[in-house]
Amino acid sequence: MTAIRVAIVGLGKIAKDQHIPAIAGTTGIELVAVASRHASIAGTPHFATLEELLATGPAIDAVALCTPPLVRHAQAAAALKAGKHVLLEKPPGATIGELTPLISAARQSGKTLFATWHSRFAPAVEPARAFLAERQIKSVAVEWKEDVKVWHPRQEWIWQPGGFGVFDPGINALSILTRILPRPFFLTQAELSFPGNRGAPIAADLNFSDAAGLPIRAEFDWRQTGPQTWDIKVVTDGGVLTLSSGGSRLDLDGRTLVDEKPAEYRGIYRRFVELIANGVSDVDLSPLVHVADAFMAGRRREVEPFIGE
Incomplete structure (x- = not known):
């Protein structure tokens, strides 16, 4: 199976410490680009924004959104509209209501939406x-x-x-x-x-x-x-x-x-690869409901x- 080409959006501490090594250690997925205003990875194509990446970047199949939840809804909506699978860092959004249209958009586009809970x-x-x-x-x-x-x-x-x-x-x-x-x-x-x-x-x-x-x-x-x-x-x-x-x-x-020793993020990316292969999403909002x-x-x-x- 061809590896899923993923781009990380938001290159902060969690992306550097967890997402990058987890992607490198997971079969079936590879990091091909990064979108971040303040950071980059040597040797990896870099773009300031997701919009720039989608417009001028290399071909990708999916995005991993590691940005703060306050801005994530618009990014997820843009990625789904562009036909990309979407992985959401936790918490998946700033509100519960904003996730409902994303679930619908993923279903209509036939793309995977994965709200991750690494713990x-x-x-x-x-x-x-x-x-x-x-x-x-x-x-x-x-x-x-x-x-x-x-x-x-x-x-x-x-x-x-x-x-x-x-x-x-x-x-x-x-x-x-x-x-x-x-x-x-x-x-x-x-x-x-x-x-x-x-x-x-x-x-x-x-x-x-x-x-x-x-x-x-x-x-x-x-x-x-x-x-x-x-x-x-x-x-x-x-x-x-x-x-x-x-x-x-x-x-x-x-x-x-x-x-x-925990390897939570490798588990997340194995699950993401599995979801995409099966053409389904995984969006459990119960932890967010309690908050x-x-x-x-x-x-x-x-x-x-x-x-x-």
Whole structure:
């Protein structure tokens, strides 16, 4: 099979750290161009914008949109109109409503639209899902706490309305929960902490439940220094299951079941190649729905201003 020719749009930290090496390590896809105003790759055709790439660039089959979610809808619409498959970094858009016409456009054009959730491809996620499918779940607790200055240095867009704030990493936890829990769940209470000088939250305390009354608590925080925390603890009738390190490790009552180096983005690109080969799309919006519910129903409180670096 001829390799899928993909162009990366938006050459920031996530594209450099994850997308480029993942594409290089995935059979059936190759990087042939980049569109970015501020960065380039030696030896790879470079264009300032997606529009310039589509108009004058080399032949491509697909685009991987790694730009901020605030601008992604217009880019995805342009790519689909041009007959290209589209991979969306997470979160797939700034709003839920803007994704509906993209889903329709992909269907009408016969092209693949893939809304990626990279944390679902962590090595412990599927084993956790299989274990929980056969257990009675009693409670779920999530701690997703990291240092924004380490992971998002000088990224001002992420603090703007529509930039998600702490939900940019927090949605990774929600993407795992919506994959591993056997029943849908919904928000019951939320408190969002906004720095006085920012338009997006720096922390969030969330409570969820499901039709059976399962208590689910999640704490997201961007102010943690030192060791970072990305843990999900599930109490079941078969023991306490703990996913840690963002889904790379799985323990049951302290006994390690999975402990592997993550290769999440290779999983994403293998899935993208598979979707294109089968002529289908994959757009699960459930993690984004939970974030939207938190913004809509959550109580807001002002905390000390955030001074970035």
